[in-house]
Amino acid sequence: MLVYCVFLCHIISAAVSEIRFASYYGSHMVLQRAPNRAVVWGTASKIGDTVTVAVSGQGYQTTTVVKNPEGSGGFWKATLPAISEKGPFSVTVTSSEGQQSLDDVLFGDVWICSGQSNMDFSLGRVFNAKTEIQRALTFKDIRIFQALRVESKTPYEDLHGIAIKWTAPTNETVPDFSAVCILFAEYVYPHLNFPIGLVQASWGGTPIETWSSPDAIRKCPAHNFDGPAEPSVLWNAMMNPFKRMTIYGTLWYQGEENAVSEASAELYACQFPAMINDWRSKFSEATGGETFKYFPFGFVQLAPNAKKPTLVGQFPALRWSQTVRHGYVPNNNMTNTFMAVAMDLPDFDSPYGAIHSRDKQDVAYRLALSGRAVAYSQRVQFQGPFPSSFQEQKDKNYLKITYNYSPIEIKNRQGFEVCCATRRTAVCGEKDTWHAAPIEHYDDMSVTISSGACANDYTVGLRYQWRTSPCEFKMCSVYGLDTTLPAPPFIANKAA
Known part of the structure; x- marks a missing residue:
């Protein structure tokens, strides 16, 4: 069962203390480790008030409440010291309006996992799900968070809903969490030996346009979309709020919804790098450069869809566009990216439809192998022959x-x-x-x-x-x- 927490929880907390953290900061979370510095932010009432943000045993930072640049009321933001130690720590924010604390906070690498239904596909639905769930419970230093599915025609400063609050994997939460996301973390963790924070923000059946900001949309020829496929509605509600949080990288599994025509599949070769570059720019700018401006971006190349071996369809063209017509990544149009090839991993008998393979283990293994090479500079062969x-x-x-x-x-x-x-x-x-x-x-x-x-x-x-x-x-x-x-x-x- 998902643990739901909507904005009401912050209204309740504000009645006790007017100063607060943004919604996606919480006890049991992972903040970005050194050499990057974690950025934390929140809201307050008194413009000009002094705010102190302290990490237990690691020092503190002071900042000032200013007029909120993206909303009403007051806003504060602090860049913490570069912290290499794992923790756990307490992070406390204090002002004349009160105090709030986050407990059991670890420092490690923070990854955002986004895309459509195959990123949404939960661990509780994979092959050998019971075994995988029990294995996930042993990774106490992997922490998970899931945003609620919300769309908006205007940018949100903060999330308007949380599906899973920050937690170590539990029997109640991990079966509903993204399989590709958490398996990737499990496979890279033994080669890193520091905490990993996972933020899932995904929604099935969504095209890339919905996850692209207006700036990214303008980089490529535009389609006319209506309703749930309207451009930028998920960037506005489910991605823009995270840009002030320091992250290490992003994982992406999407493209099926853009393989609807030859023109759409070809356009993806423009849209995909435009979105990647735009995310990188906006996250880096919003954190004062603490999120690396070329942060690692991993993705899954489209898997099989239907048991029709003679069908060409648009999936091959979309796979080609995912690499900007190079066939492999990284390349000069897709710097610091890595990929899992999945065209040979069909699950035609999947009860969730052939497009939703239950074999997320092989996908995540290949993604983790390429991530170790590209994102962590480890000497491993991560590409198939080309x-x-x-x-x-x-x-x-x-x-x-x-x-x-x-x-x-x-x-x-x-x-x-x-x-x-x-x-x-x-x-x-x-x-x-x-x-x-x-x-x-x-x-x-x-x-x-x-x-x-x-x-x-x-x-x-x-x-x-x-x-x-x-x-x-x-x-x-x-x-x-x-x-x-x-x-x-x-x-x-x-x-x-």
Whole structure:
């Protein structure tokens, strides 16, 4: 059962003490550790009043109540000392209007987990849920918080509802918390050994436009949306309030709602980096630079949707757009980002629909592996094999694809396709004819595919696993032998 706390709880507390913390600061929370400094803020009544914010045994900061820049009444904000010790600590705010304290506060890394239904998908619905819930209860230094689903046409300064107050995992709360979010934390925790705070702010069935601020929306051609898909309504209500809290990074699982048409899927290549850059800018500015202006941003590439192996659909184009048409991250358009490839993790019999796979463990493992490399600079191989060169063989019936690391493993010989044209300079697109190009030979560094379908023409296009649901469970064509990570999908023109 969710623990619901709406704004009324703050009205009640204000009757006792006029000074208070913003709603998402609470006992049992995690604040951002050094070298970053945690920012805390709240409201008060007396403009000009002196406010002291103290961390037990770690010193204090003083600040002044000023006119609220984003609301009515008074506002205070303090940047705490850089704290490396885990804690627990008490954080106390004091003014002439009274005092409030947060107890059992830990210092670690704070991650925001956002997106649509697959980020919303709870731990209580995954495979082996009972075992996973019991395992989650052992991670006392992982703390969770969930925002209530609220939308607004104007920006909120603070949350207007809380679904799960800050807590260590409990039998009452963790079954309803995001599976990808908490499993990611569980998988990286042994390699960090300091607390992790998780903030879930997600809503099923929502397009990226709803999570993008007006500034991000203006960066890309706009669609006309109405109702629950109206641009910025979730940024306003569920993300903008968090921008004053120092965070370490963000996890994102969304895109299905934008794979509704070819135009929408292609537009995502603009919208996604625009939203990432905008979030980074706004969080960094609101915390005075304490949130790193290029903070790590991890995401899940879309998983399979339906058991129709011949269906191309818009998922491949959306997956391609998630990487800004590079096929991998990080890249020069997606700095400090990391990704979990999920196209080979179908769960067609899921009682929640094929789009909602119960296997969030593999997704989170891959996301954690790439996060360890990108977000924490640990030396681990975090990407599946990706082509480094294409070479047409002399008889023009074969195309050799060399990968960027070895050894590779071949699990089946299907998945590659070629596009032919009478002109070498031609470019193939989604609506052109693509021909199956099975693997004929392979070694630990390359595969050679049959391009015989283009024997009388030029091979001008090559694509890999370009289907909504390209393969059975972990049975796509190319994997890293040592890492078991799948080669991501790609499309290339003028391959020869």
